[in-house]
Amino acid sequence: MKLVIDNLSKTYENGVKALQNVSLEIPKGMFGLLGPNGAGKSTLMRTIATLQEADSGAVTLGDLNVQTDKNAIRQLLGYLPQQFGVYPKMSAEVLLHHFGVLKGITKKNERKEMVDYLLHKTNLYAVRKQNLGGFSGGMKQRFGIAQALLNNPKLLIVDEPTAGLDPKERNRFYNLLSEISENTIVIFSTHIVDDIKELCNNMAIINRGEVILKGNPLKLIDQLNGKIYQKAIQRSDLDAYKKQYTVINDKLFLGKPIIHVLSDVPLNEGFTPIEAGLEDVYFSQINH
Known part of the structure:
Protein backbone atom coordinates (compact mmCIF):
# COMPACT_ATOMS: atom_id res chain seq x y z
CA MET A 1 0.00 0.00 0.00
CA GLY A 215 14.37 12.31 -3.09
CA ASN A 216 16.60 10.38 -0.71
CA PRO A 217 18.32 12.74 1.77
CA LEU A 218 21.76 11.13 1.35
CA LYS A 219 21.57 11.30 -2.46
CA LEU A 220 20.45 14.93 -2.31
CA ILE A 221 23.42 15.70 -0.06
CA ASP A 222 25.79 13.91 -2.45
CA GLN A 223 24.68 16.21 -5.26
CA LEU A 224 26.07 19.18 -3.30
CA ASN A 225 29.33 17.61 -2.13
CA GLY A 226 32.32 19.52 -3.47
CA LYS A 227 30.21 22.65 -3.98
CA ILE A 228 29.87 24.03 -0.43
CA TYR A 229 32.41 26.46 1.03
CA GLN A 230 32.57 28.09 4.44
CA LYS A 231 34.13 31.32 5.65
CA ALA A 232 34.12 33.38 8.84
CA ILE A 233 33.45 37.04 8.04
CA GLN A 234 32.78 40.35 9.71
CA ARG A 235 29.12 41.12 10.27
CA SER A 236 29.46 44.37 8.34
CA ASP A 237 30.64 42.46 5.24
CA LEU A 238 27.66 40.09 5.01
CA ASP A 239 25.68 42.11 2.44
CA ALA A 240 28.74 42.46 0.21
CA TYR A 241 29.32 38.69 0.26
CA LYS A 242 25.66 38.06 -0.57
CA LYS A 243 26.02 40.27 -3.64
CA GLN A 244 29.19 38.54 -4.84
CA TYR A 245 28.50 34.90 -3.94
CA THR A 246 25.60 32.49 -3.67
CA VAL A 247 25.30 32.60 0.12
CA ILE A 248 22.84 29.88 1.05
CA ASN A 249 23.15 30.22 4.82
CA ASP A 250 24.68 32.45 7.45
CA LYS A 251 24.87 31.71 11.14
CA LEU A 252 26.83 32.65 14.23
CA PHE A 253 29.68 30.61 15.67
CA LEU A 254 31.17 31.97 18.91
CA GLY A 255 29.46 35.24 18.11
CA LYS A 256 31.03 35.59 14.66
CA PRO A 257 29.15 35.17 11.35
CA ILE A 258 29.90 32.04 9.32
CA ILE A 259 28.63 31.87 5.75
CA HIS A 260 28.01 28.81 3.59
CA VAL A 261 28.42 29.47 -0.12
CA LEU A 262 27.32 27.30 -3.04
CA SER A 263 29.80 27.37 -5.93
CA ASP A 264 30.46 25.15 -8.96
CA VAL A 265 34.05 26.43 -9.14
CA PRO A 266 36.76 26.30 -6.43
CA LEU A 267 36.87 29.31 -4.11
CA ASN A 268 39.98 30.79 -2.52
CA GLU A 269 40.31 34.01 -0.50
CA GLY A 270 39.84 32.34 2.87
CA PHE A 271 37.04 29.98 1.86
CA THR A 272 37.26 26.40 3.14
CA PRO A 273 35.58 23.50 1.32
CA ILE A 274 33.30 21.54 3.67
CA GLU A 275 31.21 18.41 3.48
CA ALA A 276 27.64 19.23 2.52
CA GLY A 277 24.79 18.50 4.92
CA LEU A 278 21.03 18.30 4.68
CA GLU A 279 20.82 21.84 6.03
CA ASP A 280 22.79 23.00 2.96
CA VAL A 281 20.37 21.13 0.69
CA TYR A 282 17.44 22.78 2.43
CA PHE A 283 18.77 26.34 2.37
CA SER A 284 20.04 26.02 -1.20
CA GLN A 285 16.43 25.38 -2.22
CA ILE A 286 14.61 27.76 0.13
CA ASN A 287 16.95 30.72 -0.23
CA HIS A 288 17.81 30.33 -3.91
Whole structure:
Protein backbone atom coordinates (compact mmCIF):
# COMPACT_ATOMS: atom_id res chain seq x y z
CA MET A 1 0.00 0.00 0.00
CA LYS A 2 1.23 3.51 -0.81
CA LEU A 3 -0.12 7.03 -0.65
CA VAL A 4 -0.35 8.85 -3.97
CA ILE A 5 -0.87 12.63 -4.14
CA ASP A 6 -1.67 13.78 -7.66
CA ASN A 7 -1.66 17.46 -8.70
CA LEU A 8 -3.21 18.71 -5.48
CA SER A 9 -4.05 22.43 -5.34
CA LYS A 10 -5.72 24.62 -2.72
CA THR A 11 -6.32 28.38 -2.71
CA TYR A 12 -7.91 30.04 0.32
CA GLU A 13 -10.53 32.77 0.14
CA ASN A 14 -7.92 35.45 0.89
CA GLY A 15 -6.05 34.47 -2.29
CA VAL A 16 -3.22 32.54 -0.61
CA LYS A 17 -2.17 29.59 -2.79
CA ALA A 18 -1.51 27.05 -0.06
CA LEU A 19 -0.89 24.14 -2.47
CA GLN A 20 0.10 24.33 -6.11
CA ASN A 21 0.03 21.11 -8.15
CA VAL A 22 1.60 18.97 -5.41
CA SER A 23 2.41 15.42 -6.55
CA LEU A 24 4.12 12.79 -4.36
CA GLU A 25 4.26 9.01 -4.02
CA ILE A 26 4.85 7.88 -0.44
CA PRO A 27 5.52 4.18 0.27
CA LYS A 28 5.65 2.38 3.61
CA GLY A 29 8.31 3.84 5.88
CA MET A 30 9.24 7.29 7.13
CA PHE A 31 8.70 10.19 4.72
CA GLY A 32 9.89 13.67 5.65
CA LEU A 33 8.05 16.79 4.54
CA LEU A 34 10.35 19.72 5.14
CA GLY A 35 9.58 23.40 4.72
CA PRO A 36 9.40 26.76 6.51
CA ASN A 37 6.37 27.89 8.47
CA GLY A 38 3.60 28.83 6.06
CA ALA A 39 4.94 26.64 3.26
CA GLY A 40 1.74 24.59 2.94
CA LYS A 41 2.73 21.57 5.02
CA SER A 42 -0.21 21.74 7.44
CA THR A 43 -2.68 22.32 4.60
CA LEU A 44 -1.40 19.19 2.88
CA MET A 45 -1.56 17.17 6.11
CA ARG A 46 -5.13 18.28 6.85
CA THR A 47 -6.19 17.41 3.31
CA ILE A 48 -4.70 13.92 3.55
CA ALA A 49 -6.35 13.52 6.96
CA THR A 50 -9.80 14.26 5.42
CA LEU A 51 -10.18 17.47 7.47
CA GLN A 52 -10.46 19.74 4.43
CA GLU A 53 -10.82 19.36 0.69
CA ALA A 54 -8.53 20.50 -2.08
CA ASP A 55 -9.75 22.58 -5.02
CA SER A 56 -8.36 20.10 -7.52
CA GLY A 57 -6.27 16.96 -7.71
CA ALA A 58 -6.60 13.64 -5.89
CA VAL A 59 -5.16 11.67 -2.97
CA THR A 60 -5.38 7.88 -2.83
CA LEU A 61 -4.32 5.36 -0.20
CA GLY A 62 -4.15 2.02 -1.95
CA ASP A 63 -7.56 1.70 -3.64
CA LEU A 64 -9.21 4.32 -1.43
CA ASN A 65 -9.86 7.92 -2.48
CA VAL A 66 -9.33 10.38 0.35
CA GLN A 67 -12.06 12.73 -0.88
CA THR A 68 -14.77 10.14 -1.58
CA ASP A 69 -13.93 7.37 0.93
CA LYS A 70 -13.45 9.53 4.04
CA ASN A 71 -14.83 7.06 6.59
CA ALA A 72 -12.76 4.18 5.25
CA ILE A 73 -9.63 6.37 5.26
CA ARG A 74 -10.26 7.45 8.86
CA GLN A 75 -10.32 3.81 9.99
CA LEU A 76 -6.77 3.44 8.64
CA LEU A 77 -5.48 6.83 9.77
CA GLY A 78 -3.59 8.07 12.81
CA TYR A 79 -3.12 11.84 13.08
CA LEU A 80 -1.09 14.00 15.45
CA PRO A 81 -1.73 17.64 14.48
CA GLN A 82 0.61 20.50 15.29
CA GLN A 83 -1.83 21.78 17.90
CA PHE A 84 -4.17 19.46 19.78
CA GLY A 85 -6.21 19.80 22.92
CA VAL A 86 -6.69 17.48 25.89
CA TYR A 87 -9.12 17.37 28.79
CA PRO A 88 -6.84 18.67 31.57
CA LYS A 89 -8.83 17.09 34.42
CA MET A 90 -8.86 13.60 32.90
CA SER A 91 -6.08 11.08 33.31
CA ALA A 92 -4.08 9.76 30.36
CA GLU A 93 -5.49 6.27 30.91
CA VAL A 94 -9.14 7.36 31.02
CA LEU A 95 -8.85 9.62 27.99
CA LEU A 96 -7.13 6.93 25.92
CA HIS A 97 -9.99 4.55 26.76
CA HIS A 98 -12.43 7.27 25.67
CA PHE A 99 -10.61 7.75 22.36
CA GLY A 100 -10.46 4.00 21.92
CA VAL A 101 -14.26 3.76 22.09
CA LEU A 102 -14.57 6.60 19.57
CA LYS A 103 -12.24 4.69 17.24
CA GLY A 104 -14.40 1.59 17.44
CA ILE A 105 -12.51 -0.50 20.00
CA THR A 106 -15.64 -1.41 21.95
CA LYS A 107 -14.47 -4.63 23.63
CA LYS A 108 -13.19 -3.62 27.07
CA ASN A 109 -10.46 -6.26 27.37
CA GLU A 110 -9.16 -5.58 23.87
CA ARG A 111 -9.15 -1.83 24.53
CA LYS A 112 -7.37 -2.22 27.89
CA GLU A 113 -4.68 -4.33 26.26
CA MET A 114 -4.11 -1.70 23.57
CA VAL A 115 -4.16 1.23 26.02
CA ASP A 116 -1.69 -0.46 28.39
CA TYR A 117 0.58 -1.35 25.45
CA LEU A 118 0.63 2.23 24.17
CA LEU A 119 1.17 3.71 27.62
CA HIS A 120 4.23 1.49 28.01
CA LYS A 121 5.37 2.24 24.46
CA THR A 122 5.23 6.00 24.99
CA ASN A 123 6.77 5.76 28.48
CA LEU A 124 3.61 7.08 30.16
CA TYR A 125 2.49 4.01 32.09
CA ALA A 126 3.94 5.28 35.38
CA VAL A 127 1.90 8.50 35.10
CA ARG A 128 -1.23 6.95 33.58
CA LYS A 129 -3.38 8.04 36.56
CA GLN A 130 -2.09 11.62 36.46
CA ASN A 131 -4.33 14.34 35.00
CA LEU A 132 -3.20 15.60 31.61
CA GLY A 133 -3.24 19.18 32.86
CA GLY A 134 -0.08 18.40 34.80
CA PHE A 135 1.80 16.90 31.85
CA SER A 136 4.88 18.58 30.40
CA GLY A 137 5.01 19.47 26.70
CA GLY A 138 6.95 16.32 25.90
CA MET A 139 4.53 14.12 27.86
CA LYS A 140 1.59 15.65 25.99
CA GLN A 141 3.32 14.93 22.67
CA ARG A 142 3.81 11.32 23.70
CA PHE A 143 0.15 11.13 24.71
CA GLY A 144 -0.72 12.55 21.30
CA ILE A 145 1.19 9.81 19.50
CA ALA A 146 -0.45 7.19 21.75
CA GLN A 147 -3.95 8.33 20.75
CA ALA A 148 -2.89 8.41 17.10
CA LEU A 149 -1.82 4.76 17.30
CA LEU A 150 -4.94 3.39 19.01
CA ASN A 151 -6.42 1.97 15.81
CA ASN A 152 -3.13 0.47 14.59
CA PRO A 153 -3.09 2.82 11.57
CA LYS A 154 -1.75 2.06 8.11
CA LEU A 155 -1.09 5.78 7.62
CA LEU A 156 0.29 7.96 10.42
CA ILE A 157 0.60 11.74 10.02
CA VAL A 158 2.61 13.77 12.52
CA ASP A 159 2.74 17.55 12.04
CA GLU A 160 5.64 19.39 13.73
CA PRO A 161 5.81 16.75 16.49
CA THR A 162 9.19 17.65 18.02
CA ALA A 163 8.74 21.42 18.36
CA GLY A 164 9.41 22.35 21.97
CA LEU A 165 10.82 18.96 23.01
CA ASP A 166 14.11 18.74 24.87
CA PRO A 167 16.88 16.55 23.32
CA LYS A 168 16.04 13.51 25.46
CA GLU A 169 12.33 13.69 24.60
CA ARG A 170 13.18 14.20 20.93
CA ASN A 171 15.40 11.11 20.80
CA ARG A 172 12.69 9.03 22.46
CA PHE A 173 10.22 10.30 19.88
CA TYR A 174 12.64 9.47 17.04
CA ASN A 175 13.01 5.89 18.26
CA LEU A 176 9.26 5.40 18.60
CA LEU A 177 8.45 6.74 15.13
CA SER A 178 11.27 4.74 13.56
CA GLU A 179 9.86 1.53 15.01
CA ILE A 180 6.32 2.38 13.90
CA SER A 181 7.46 3.13 10.33
CA GLU A 182 8.64 -0.44 9.77
CA ASN A 183 5.04 -1.46 9.01
CA THR A 184 3.30 1.88 8.45
CA ILE A 185 3.36 4.87 6.13
CA VAL A 186 4.54 7.71 8.36
CA ILE A 187 4.50 11.30 7.11
CA PHE A 188 6.71 13.49 9.28
CA SER A 189 6.02 17.16 8.61
CA THR A 190 8.51 19.61 10.13
CA HIS A 191 10.63 22.72 9.65
CA ILE A 192 13.46 21.19 11.72
CA VAL A 193 16.13 19.81 9.37
CA ASP A 194 17.64 17.47 11.98
CA ASP A 195 14.31 15.63 12.29
CA ILE A 196 14.48 14.56 8.65
CA LYS A 197 18.21 13.76 8.75
CA GLU A 198 17.76 11.42 11.69
CA LEU A 199 14.69 9.55 10.53
CA CYS A 200 13.74 9.61 6.87
CA ASN A 201 14.82 7.61 3.82
CA ASN A 202 12.67 9.74 1.55
CA MET A 203 11.76 13.40 1.74
CA ALA A 204 10.36 16.41 -0.07
CA ILE A 205 10.93 20.12 0.42
CA ILE A 206 7.86 22.31 0.06
CA ASN A 207 7.83 26.11 -0.14
CA ARG A 208 5.02 28.52 -1.00
CA GLY A 209 2.74 25.58 -1.71
CA GLU A 210 5.04 23.89 -4.24
CA VAL A 211 7.22 20.81 -4.00
CA ILE A 212 10.63 22.14 -5.02
CA LEU A 213 12.77 19.05 -4.35
CA LYS A 214 12.22 15.40 -3.49
CA GLY A 215 14.37 12.31 -3.09
CA ASN A 216 16.60 10.38 -0.71
CA PRO A 217 18.32 12.74 1.77
CA LEU A 218 21.76 11.13 1.35
CA LYS A 219 21.57 11.30 -2.46
CA LEU A 220 20.45 14.93 -2.31
CA ILE A 221 23.42 15.70 -0.06
CA ASP A 222 25.79 13.91 -2.45
CA GLN A 223 24.68 16.21 -5.26
CA LEU A 224 26.07 19.18 -3.30
CA ASN A 225 29.33 17.61 -2.13
CA GLY A 226 32.32 19.52 -3.47
CA LYS A 227 30.21 22.65 -3.98
CA ILE A 228 29.87 24.03 -0.43
CA TYR A 229 32.41 26.46 1.03
CA GLN A 230 32.57 28.09 4.44
CA LYS A 231 34.13 31.32 5.65
CA ALA A 232 34.12 33.38 8.84
CA ILE A 233 33.45 37.04 8.04
CA GLN A 234 32.78 40.35 9.71
CA ARG A 235 29.12 41.12 10.27
CA SER A 236 29.46 44.37 8.34
CA ASP A 237 30.64 42.46 5.24
CA LEU A 238 27.66 40.09 5.01
CA ASP A 239 25.68 42.11 2.44
CA ALA A 240 28.74 42.46 0.21
CA TYR A 241 29.32 38.69 0.26
CA LYS A 242 25.66 38.06 -0.57
CA LYS A 243 26.02 40.27 -3.64
CA GLN A 244 29.19 38.54 -4.84
CA TYR A 245 28.50 34.90 -3.94
CA THR A 246 25.60 32.49 -3.67
CA VAL A 247 25.30 32.60 0.12
CA ILE A 248 22.84 29.88 1.05
CA ASN A 249 23.15 30.22 4.82
CA ASP A 250 24.68 32.45 7.45
CA LYS A 251 24.87 31.71 11.14
CA LEU A 252 26.83 32.65 14.23
CA PHE A 253 29.68 30.61 15.67
CA LEU A 254 31.17 31.97 18.91
CA GLY A 255 29.46 35.24 18.11
CA LYS A 256 31.03 35.59 14.66
CA PRO A 257 29.15 35.17 11.35
CA ILE A 258 29.90 32.04 9.32
CA ILE A 259 28.63 31.87 5.75
CA HIS A 260 28.01 28.81 3.59
CA VAL A 261 28.42 29.47 -0.12
CA LEU A 262 27.32 27.30 -3.04
CA SER A 263 29.80 27.37 -5.93
CA ASP A 264 30.46 25.15 -8.96
CA VAL A 265 34.05 26.43 -9.14
CA PRO A 266 36.76 26.30 -6.43
CA LEU A 267 36.87 29.31 -4.11
CA ASN A 268 39.98 30.79 -2.52
CA GLU A 269 40.31 34.01 -0.50
CA GLY A 270 39.84 32.34 2.87
CA PHE A 271 37.04 29.98 1.86
CA THR A 272 37.26 26.40 3.14
CA PRO A 273 35.58 23.50 1.32
CA ILE A 274 33.30 21.54 3.67
CA GLU A 275 31.21 18.41 3.48
CA ALA A 276 27.64 19.23 2.52
CA GLY A 277 24.79 18.50 4.92
CA LEU A 278 21.03 18.30 4.68
CA GLU A 279 20.82 21.84 6.03
CA ASP A 280 22.79 23.00 2.96
CA VAL A 281 20.37 21.13 0.69
CA TYR A 282 17.44 22.78 2.43
CA PHE A 283 18.77 26.34 2.37
CA SER A 284 20.04 26.02 -1.20
CA GLN A 285 16.43 25.38 -2.22
CA ILE A 286 14.61 27.76 0.13
CA ASN A 287 16.95 30.72 -0.23
CA HIS A 288 17.81 30.33 -3.91
